[in-house]
Amino acid sequence: MTPMTPTFHDRAEDLVQRTGARVTRQRVEVLAVLLAARRALSHHEIEGRVNRGAGMDRVTVYRVLEWLTSHHLAHKIAGDDRVWRFNAAGDEPERTHAHAHFKCNDCGEVICLDEATAARSVPLPSGFHPQEVELTVKGLCAGCAPAAAAQRRSRAHAQHRH
Amino acid sequence: MTPMTPTFHDRAEDLVQRTGARVTRQRVEVLAVLLAARRALSHHEIEGRVNRGAGMDRVTVYRVLEWLTSHHLAHKIAGDDRVWRFNAAGDEPERTHAHAHFKCNDCGEVICLDEATAARSVPLPSGFHPQEVELTVKGLCAGCAPAAAAQRRSRAHAQHRH
DNA sequence: GTTTTCGCGCAACTCTGTTGCATTAGAACT
DNA sequence: AGTTCTAATGCAACAGAGTTGCGCGAAAAC
Ligand SMILES: [Mn+2]
Ligand SMILES: [Mn+2]
Ligand SMILES: [Zn+2]
Ligand SMILES: [Zn+2]
Numbered sequence: 001m002t003p004m005t006p007t008f009h010d011r012a013e014d015l016v017q018r019t020g021a022r023v024t025r026q027r028v029e030v031l032a033v034l035l036a037a038r039r040a041l042s043h044h045e046i047e048g049r050v051n052r053g054a055g056m057d058r059v060t061v062y063r064v065l066e067w068l069t070s071h072h073l074a075h076k077i078a079g080d081d082r083v084w085r086f087n088a089a090g091d092e093p094e095r096t097h098a099h100a101h102f103k104c105n106d107c108g109e110v111i112c113l114d115e116a117t118a119a120r121s122v123p124l125p126s127g128f129h130p131q132e133v134e135l136t137v138k139g140l141c142a143g144c145a146p147a148a149a150a151q152r153r154s155r156a157h158a159q160h161r162h
Numbered sequence: 163m164t165p166m167t168p169t170f171h172d173r174a175e176d177l178v179q180r181t182g183a184r185v186t187r188q189r190v191e192v193l194a195v196l197l198a199a200r201r202a203l204s205h206h207e208i209e210g211r212v213n214r215g216a217g218m219d220r221v222t223v224y225r226v227l228e229w230l231t232s233h234h235l236a237h238k239i240a241g242d243d244r245v246w247r248f249n250a251a252g253d254e255p256e257r258t259h260a261h262a263h264f265k266c267n268d269c270g271e272v273i274c275l276d277e278a279t280a281a282r283s284v285p286l287p288s289g290f291h292p293q294e295v296e297l298t299v300k301g302l303c304a305g306c307a308p309a310a311a312a313q314r315r316s317r318a319h320a321q322h323r324h
Numbered sequence: 325g326t327t328t329t330c331g332c333g334c335a336a337c338t339c340t341g342t343t344g345c346a347t348t349a350g351a352a353c354t
Numbered sequence: 355a356g357t358t359c360t361a362a363t364g365c366a367a368c369a370g371a372g373t374t375g376c377g378c379g380a381a382a383a384c
Contacts, residue, residue, distance in 0.1 A: 017314070024348050025378065043340075057364050062341065067362095080240040082340070082371075100284055105293060113218060113284060122262055122275060127304030134298040135284070142289030184330060184381050220332050224372065226360075229331095244340075244371070 008032040016113055019071050027054055030064045031073060031088065040077055040085035040101075040110040077110055085110045100135040106144035113137070170194040181233050193235060193250065201214045201237055202247035202263075202272040218234055231245045239263055239272055262297040268306035274301070 012031035016023045031118075033049045034041065034072035041049075047061050065086055076084045080103075090099075124130060140148055148161040178185045197209045203211075211222050216240035227248055229270060230236035238246045242265075252274075253259075262275040264319065302310055 005204075024350070024362065026363075059342080059365080060363055063362080076243070078240060078242040082240075082244045084340090102286060102290060106244070122299050123276070124264060124299065124301075125273075125304065127307060128264060128300040129307040130299050131301035132299075134296075135301065136296040136298075137284050137286065137292050137294075138296065139286075139293035140291040142287065145289060146289040186331065186381075188332075221334080222332055225331080246371090265368080 003057070008035040011035055015073055017086060021067075021075070022070070025054065026060050027067065028062050030061060030114050031068060034068070034074055034086060038111070040087045042079075044083075044086050046086065061159040076106070079103065079110065087112060090114065098132075100116060100137065100161075102137045102139070102141070104141035104144055105138050106148060108139055109141050111141075113117060120135070167191060173197055175232070177235055181235070183229075183233075187216065188222050190231065191215060191218070193230060196230070196236055196250040199249060200273070202249045204245050206245050208248065214283065229252040229255060231305075241265065241270070241272065243270060249274060260294075262299065264299045264301070264303070266303035267300050267305055268302055268310060271303050271305075273303075296320050 008026065011033045012028045012035055013023060014088045016027045018047060020161050030046060033046055043058075043061060043065065046065070047056070047058055050056050050061065065074065065076070065084075069086070072089055074086050075089050076086050079085055101110055102113055118126055122130070122133070139145075171190065171194045174190045174197055175185060177187045177193060191212050194206060195208055203225060205220075205227065208227070209218070209220055212218050212223065227236065227238070227246075231238055231248070234251055238248050238253050241247055245246050263272055264275055265272045284292070284295065301307075
């Protein structure tokens with residue numbers, strides 16, 4: 001009956017509750033989707049997953065994501081495809097988000113690299129005042145790396161034959 | 163008469179020439195603007211500066227920037243405001259772009275930190291294949307840091323009086 | 325000078341995200 | 355439970371950044 005594993009739904013409901021603000025179906029559902037995901041999700045992906053259930057306006061999804069972010073229940077990552085990706089916030093001390101990210105150059109998937117504490121101590125011009133450091137590793141994910149290798153192989157074959 | 167310092171214009175012309183492709187007024191002008199800038203410029207800024215001269219369609223500016231980037235005469239940086247910023251490529255070995263960037267949280271200005279060679283050796287999940295590392299330091303630039311400090315000061319004063 | 329073709333200008337379009345406003349529904353208080 | 359208050363939702367219209375298609379113009383090759 002319930003479209004989402006109860007655990008995520010319940011955890012989400014609890015987290016929204018604790019903020020003191022209104023706990024709406026929309027907030028709980030979106031947060032549950034984020035909790036269930038093992039990677040950062042775009043607005044499109046979130047909207048798709050959430051609308052297997054009741055249904056929710058796209059604007060509402062945008063507003064809920066903004067709300068979750070401002071209440072530190074989620075954080076967002078800017079992609080080079082001009083799309084924000086979101087994931088549920090871990091148990092980091094409020095407002096840090098001090099971990100690195102990996103972005104696949106092939107499929108666009110984004111994951112958090114929770115262990116990697118970004119390298120501080122970058123030399124800045126005088127007068128500049130650092131606040132946060134953002135570290136993104138780009139490359140091929142486990143799914144795409146073999147495929148890319150195979151493609152390179154077959155291209156080499158083709159050239160050879162020709 | 164000529165709106166741009168001749169040096170940049172000539173360097174730009176030479177660089178476009180060397181690619182073997184057609185050297186058009188538009189390519190030369192845009193590249194000259196990038197060479198003259200001490201920071202990364204958005205499409206808007208480039209269009210503005212370029213149109214003090216003859217005049218150029220916005221789509222052409224987009225296409226020229228894409229062309230410059232693909233020929234390694236410029237590189238682009240994704241901002242969290244969903245806007246690309248460009249600057250002329252330095253003398254780095256082709257296609258690396260291995261330096262870090264600084265972005266001001268107040269005015270949005272982006273500069274390249276050429277000395278800072280990004281920290282490699284980020285531990286990845288197995289099967290993942292790294293290709294590039296992107297390092298962005300966010301904070302306040304030399305122009306905005308004093309202003310922000312002054313603002314904090316006056317806010318504290320106000321609270322104190324009250 | 326003629327021909328070829330690449331690049332430009334213009335208009336229309338797409339995609340991601342925002343804003344305004346009337347309506348709905350949490351939750352607090354009888 | 356019913357009433358009230360207000361925050362949040364739904365819908366429609368909008369905005370900004372970048373893209374696409376196509377006819378025309380101007381580099382450069384001949
Ligand atoms: Mn993250
Ligand atoms: Mn750079
Ligand atoms: Zn991938
Ligand atoms: Zn600044």
